[in-house]
Amino acid sequence: MRRTRLAYALVLATLGGAGCGSNPVIEIPPPSASATEYTLGGTVKGLEGKDLVLEVALPDELYSTLTIAADGEFTFKPALADGDSYDVTVAVEPGDPAQSCTVTRGKGVVAGADVKDVAVDCTTLPPNPRWIGGTVSGLAGTGLVLQNNGKDDLSVAMDGAFQFTTPETDGDTYDVTVSAQPTNPAQTCVVEAGKGTVEGADVTGILVKCTNDPPVFNVDPNTIDVTNADRCDFLDAAHCLFPWPNDHFTVADPTTSTGRRVALHPMSMPVNAEVDLSPAVGAPAGTVVSPGGIGMDPTDWNRADGFSPGQMLLSYVPGLDLGKTGIGPITHMERSLEADSPLVVVDAETLERHLVWGELDSYATSDATRALIIRAGMNFREGHRYVVALRNLKDSDGQGIEASDAFQVYRDAIPSNVPAIEARRDAMEKVFDVLAGAGVERKELYLAWEFTVASAKSLAGRMLHIRDDAFEKLGNAAPTFTITQVLQNPDANRSRRILGTFTVPNYLNQANGIAGSSFHYAEPNDGLPDQFDGNGTLQANFICNIPRAALPDGNDPTAAVVPGRAALYGHGQQGAASQVNGGSATGELSNAYNFVFCATDFIGMSSSDNENILRLVTQFGRMNTLADRLQQGLLNNLFLARLMIHPQGFIADPAFRGGPQNQPLIDTSDVFYYGISQGGILGGALVAISQDIRRGVLGVTGMNYSLLLDRATGFDQLRVFFDQAYTNELDRRIVFSSMQMLWDRGETNGYAWHVGNDPLPKTPPHAVLMQNAFADHQVTQWSADIEARTIGAGIHVPVLNPGRSIDTTPYFGIEPLGSYPHFGSAVFVWDTGPFDAMLNKGTPPPPVENKPLRDGVDPHGAPRVQPGARLQISEFLRSTGKVIDPCGETPCLVP
Structure with a gap:
């Protein structure tokens, strides 16, 4: 806001030239013959621009203006009488170059002498000046003075807009304060939104609120x-x-x-x-x-x-x-x-x-x-x-x-x-x-x-460091592996089961990275894990299942081979790699759609960690032993994925070859991920950091264990010991909340912003398919919704039948999938329907409180066995994979 007023002389000129016929005569009474006249003037300094116009407010609401072209002394006309008040201000700022001029000693009363000490100081404005101002309200007194950054005094006489005369530039900070409070009557003025950084525009939102009531303090700070x-x-x-x-x-x-x-x-x-x-x-x-x-x-x-x-x-x-x-x-x-x-x-x-x-x-x-x-x-x-x-x-x-x-x-x-x-x-x-x-x-x-x-660096920095360090040392080679057992035709869906170990650099502080280990930090400690003993390694286990779709009979060397798609399998809560041998999750799926699933213990949260986790819930200072070993477990999975697709990896061994041409049993053109429950919770992190895996299916998934454990039936047994260890109930909340800061480093919550199209450094973009169960007793649906919003997954609609959701706005903030096929991340919710006690089927909606759903039949295992869900997995886990609609234009219902 730049102050401008029409000078009194201009008003006279305008009136003198208006109307028809002769000009009207406007008479200004001459001063009294006995009055002594005094001049009003001062000095201008720093003037470089053109057309500086000063104005002075005179008695009887008259104004006079004066245009100044250069530094030096100036004098207003007409002269003033003894006792006249005056108020000199800048009417028009100079231009070419743009300047801001401030007036000091410009307000007063003539006291029997000429006024010669009015000072006008001009400074050249920076490019793109940003003016600092706002609004004053409630002002009744006089003498209010504001300052910006402890200077640039601005006197404010009335309610309304104000603006400091000295601008700032982009990136500068401003801090508006009250330098002098109003008096007559005494008032207290406070500034709101008075601090900040100038960012590409004038600041106009500062509020100065004045009140006649003296502050009443009901609190003694002492x-x-x-x-x-x-x-x-x-x-x-x-x-x-x-x-x-x-x-x-x-x-x-x-x-x-x-x-x-x-x-x-x-x-x-x-x-x-x-x-x-x-x-x-x-x-x-x-x-x-x-x-x-x-x-x-x-x-x-x-x-x-x-x-x-x-x-x-x-x-x-x-x-x-x-x-x-x-x-x-x-x-x-x-x-x-x-x-x-x-x-x-x-x-x-x-x-x-x-x-x-x-x-x-x-x-x-x-x-x-x-x-x-x-x-x-x-x-x-x-x-x-x-x-x-x-x-x-x-x-x-x-x-x-x-x-x-x-x-x-x-x-x-x-x-x-x-x-x-x-x-x-x-x-x-x-x-x-x-x-x-x-x-x-x-x-x-x-x-x-x-x-x-x-920051992303703080959350993922340790994991990315051990990933990059390990793969840099690996170079173009395949990880070393040893096969310890081969089982032919172990079940109706598999023709061969291959067990063994593979070598991974060990970044934990105990040999072979055993349970209870934490990261090894060498001296000097830069906060990034170092390989144990400089070159220490550990032996990770693996189990791979060849489906009959790839090799019909493990004992028949003449059987035709159709190489199966390479995929890692992530096991459930504190489980083991042996869960890859199950029938419903992987066996039938692998044989129907020709997947070779390999798995390793997800150390940190595998069965081998049970004792450490039991001790951890009573000594939460040990939380880093879980978080650090989880990150080593992620690295182990990355090495296993590389083994599945490397020419000198698994397919270089006869156990992974078959048929009359001794063909590879694994299609090494790509590798995928499929995890269920805990495997889904950890799998989002694995996909986000992987340079080989670009697509993953997360079954009955969610994220954020500080949210999950409160609403999971699976924590019941451990909660008993946790409550005994931490008897202060507010302490328990702090423990649950703070543990997530470390758990983030090994589960999806810490990587969710990078699961999709905002990849981490040296990492390609990814896509995931979430297949969730409505009213899941073990992995709460609320955590899956948070994950979907964060990763930007679209959701299949209609999600549920009318009346099934208890949300005010069901699935608020999750964008519906517009059409199929969809290319990108997606979430599908499978519903077993309302609880029917007679049939022992279905489940009610989950409770609103932070506690598990215990009523009805747990739907946790339902999505993985649905034919439509399995077909969807197959279509998604391809190099050119896509999301298909297995449910039509209806909710995904479990019969």
């Missing part, structure tokens, strides 16, 4: 306990680490991709209690005991440059009633995007609302320990900063819940002399600025905080 402010957050006194996740638990680190690094203090982490594990292993009581008093060592958490993209957000709100407040549950998560939503999560960069839902912990045994859980309906963006806001919260009587004293100090700008409080005030103001930009009013807030999501 009463707030900040004893452990260096390692705890005093905004939520319920738990040291609440609200969580939180940039209060990070530090600045310019070496990371986000500029932050997690910095959890050991004394802030949950501490376990002693647990007798003997019942779990069938031993006499007291035989196997997990020691207590052990805190979670945050070393591996502190390697991250932010929190999980699927992080469980936590706080405690005493007396909160979700329904009375209007917080959207999992069945109405789109509520979080509505303008008046009490729960808001905002991307600090884009100011966009993020899809989330809220729920109260159903596992808590009392309201006093019942945490508020906030979950993302689609993963948070890697490397982005988010602001969480809770506002207008209500209890079961519909009464408002007051914010904590600590938060009120920041929200209400209550001054303090407490260093720990003041050290955080600037960060909290930035939080309020983000929320103001997103339309969330400061006065409505119950609590607000910020957190940073880990």
Whole structure:
């Protein structure tokens, strides 16, 4: 906004030339004969442009203008009388080059002498100047002065738009503050959305709100306990680490991709209690005991440059009633995007609302320990900063819940002399600025905080490092392998079963990477795993099944050979490679469509890890032993995939050849992936990092174990020991949420943004087909929906029959598949139908709370045996694969 006024002299000229006939006569009364006249003037400096016009406001609402062409002294006409007031301003800024001129000592009253000290200073504007301004409201007093970045004083006399006279340029920061408060009457003015970075446009949204009421502070900052402010957050006194996740638990680190690094203090982490594990292993009581008093060592958490993209957000709100407040549950998560939503999560960069839902912990045994859980309906963006806001919260009587004293100090700008409080005030103001930009009013807030999501480098960096290091050392060769057993015609679907081992570089810190190992870091420790002992290896097992479609009879050397498609198989929860020998998932499928399935134990979460996982749930400081071994397991699978397609790999051995021409039994032109349950959860990560596998089918899949375990019947047995180890119910939530930060490194949640067309470095794009079961008891459908949104998979419609879903907007945010065939990622939901107790068939919808569905018949195994689903797998797992519609224009129903 540039100030312009029509000078009084121009008004006279205009009136003098208007109308018909003779010009009207406008008389200006001459000054009194006895009055002494005084001149008004000053000096211009720095003028380089043209057509600078000054104006002066005179008594009786008259104005005079003066055009100035060069530096030097200037004098207004007419002269002024003693006692006359004046106000000199810039009417037109100079141009060619564009300049901004400021007036000092331009306002006053003539006091018996000429005025000669008005100063006009001009500066040349930068290219593409960006003007900083906004709106003032409620101003009744005088003397309000605003500043930008501690300078550029701007006096504001009335409500309306304002703009500083000195512009900024793109990339500059601005910080608008009140330098002087209004008086007569005394007022208090506060600035909202006053800080930020200039980005390609003028800043016009700053709000300055003034009130006649003096601030009333109901909180004494000196009463707030900040004893452990260096390692705890005093905004939520319920738990040291609440609200969580939180940039209060990070530090600045310019070496990371986000500029932050997690910095959890050991004394802030949950501490376990002693647990007798003997019942779990069938031993006499007291035989196997997990020691207590052990805190979670945050070393591996502190390697991250932010929190999980699927992080469980936590706080405690005493007396909160979700329904009375209007917080959207999992069945109405789109509520979080509505303008008046009490729960808001905002991307600090884009100011966009993020899809989330809220729920109260159903596992808590009392309201006093019942945490508020906030979950993302689609993963948070890697490397982005988010602001969480809770506002207008209500209890079961519909009464408002007051914010904590600590938060009120920041929200209400209550001054303090407490260093720990003041050290955080600037960060909290930035939080309020983000929320103001997103339309969330400061006065409505119950609590607000910020957190940073880990970068792709932080999430996948270790895995990509061991992948690239191992394959660089492998070069053009095939991994070394040994065949230990060959079984001819093991069942009706297979003609040959081949068992053996293969060699993989070992990046774990124990020989052969045994269960309980974690990554080996050599000195100096750069945060990236190193090969054990410099050149250590491990022996991974494999089982490969040749279908009769490829070789009709393992004992017949004359049988014709049709090489089968190469595919890895991912086994289920804490299973083993031997699950590839099953009939329904792989046997019938492989024979019907000629797949050669090979599998290896998915170490980290295989049967060989059972004891370590049992100990882990009572000592969660061991979480890195699961996460690190999972990543080694991913590498093992990558080496197995290479063995299946390399000319000197499996097909170089007679066990993988047959027929009169001694042909290869494997088609080495491509390799695919098919995993079920845990194999689907881990398989998304495997596909995302693979340079050989470009297409994968994820059966009854999902992601994010911090979400899955709460809603899975499969965690029942381990939860008993977990609850004994962590008796503080708020600690349990912290454990469940924080474990995901490490689990991300080995499961799909940490790689979901790169499963499709945004591949990781040195990695091709991929596509996956998700085949899920509605109301799955073991892998909750909600986690599959989150995965589909994140990877950008389209969904088959209609998804379900009318009335089957309990969502307000079923499958909100997942784009319907428009036509078939579809080329890209897709999700299909198979429904066994409503529960019929008489027939013991079907299942009801899942509960809204964070607990498993236990009613009805678990549909977890249903999709894999459907003929249409099997045909769909076959059509998708081809080099030119596509998604077909096996269900027609109806939902996919299990008969």
